[in-house]
Amino acid sequence: MNDWDTSDYLQDIQYCGNNLENVVEMALNNDSLVSFPDQLKTIFPNLTSLEVNNNSLTSPIEFPWKRGFFRLPRNLSRPALHDDKYTYSGSLLVPPNTFRREFLLDWNRITNLTHFRFSSDFQYISLQWNRMRTIAEDTFRDVTSLQFLSLAHNELTSLPANLFASLTNLTRLDLQNNLLQSLPAGIFGNLRNLKQLNLESNRLAVLESGLFANLVRLEVLLLGKNNISVVSDGAFSTAYPSSSTPWICKAIP
Numbered sequence: 725m726n727d728w729d730t731s732d733y734l735q736d737i738q739y740c741g742n743n744l745e746n747v748v749e750m751a752l753n754n755d756s757l758v759s760f761p762d763q764l765k766t767i768f769p770n771l772t773s774l775e776v777n778n779n780s781l782t783s784p785i786e787f788p789w790k791r792g793f794f795r796l797p798r799n800l801s802r803p804a805l806h807d808d809k810y811t812y813s814g815s816l817l818v819p820p821n822t823f824r825r826e827f828l829l830d831w832n833r834i835t836n837l838t839h840f841r842f843s844s845d846f847q848y849i850s851l852q853w854n855r856m857r858t859i860a861e862d863t864f865r866d867v868t869s870l871q872f873l874s875l876a877h878n879e880l881t882s883l884p885a886n887l888f889a890s891l892t893n894l895t896r897l898d899l900q901n902n903l904l905q906s907l908p909a910g911i912f913g914n915l916r917n918l919k920q921l922n923l924e925s926n927r928l929a930v931l932e933s934g935l936f937a938n939l940v941r942l943e944v945l946l947l948g949k950n951n952i953s954v955v956s957d958g959a960f961s962t963a964y965p966s967s968s969t970p971w972i973c974k975a976i977p
Contacts, residue, residue: 743767756780758780769790792845824847826848837851837859837863838860844866851878852874852878874898880903888911891915900924904927906928920942928947929951
């Protein structure tokens with residue numbers, strides 16, 4: 725749908741005689757959408773993944789319309805090579821016979837997320853390149869299945885202390901290339917399954933005591949291109965790195 729005239733193809737779709745209940749993944753990228761066509765909710769009732777990248781949305785869409793996961797048809801499974809790409813190099817734990825649940829909203833105009841709350845069993849949400857400046861602490865409260873979250877390439881100067889409190893299944897978090905000047909000491913406190921954390925290209929000056937203390941499964945921490953001058957005692961856990969787990973910490977200016 726990326727290359728069609730938006731108004732023409734959406735107008736044609738609404739005249740579909742039957743709903744397309746077998747369609748579970750859809751991309752509406754590069755379409756200049758300012759709102760989501762309501763008729764698509766009826767035509768595609770079983771969507772599990774939606775990409776609306778590079779549009780003109782100022783708020784996320786109320787999605788999905790149905791919870792749960794769907795299996796590939798005819799007892800099919802993705803081959804290992806395809807599965808690695810499909811799960812973003814293992815960032816998502818998705819059975820090879822099951823469709824993923826994701827919501828991609830990159831390159832829109834979602835600057836304020838103080839009045840929107842995501843819900844459902846998403847595994848991946850991406851809000852990159854939106855010039856986002858504000859976000860509420862309950863924005864992700866109801867997406868407890870989330871494994872990968874990207875807020876990269878925005879204009880966030882601070883984050884609420886409880887923003888990630890319910891994301892206990894999160895394994896990858898990308899906050900790079902924002903304007904973050906500081907982080908609350910307990911902001912990552914519940915992320916005990918987190919393996920990759922990217923904080924590169926911000927304006928962090930101090931790493932507070934306890935900031936990374938509960939990240940006992942962390943394998944990759946990227947801190948480059950910040951203004952870090954103080955690392956407080958207790959900022960890191962004494963539980964890592966272990967001899968059995970490779971551990972990368974990049975903090976080169």
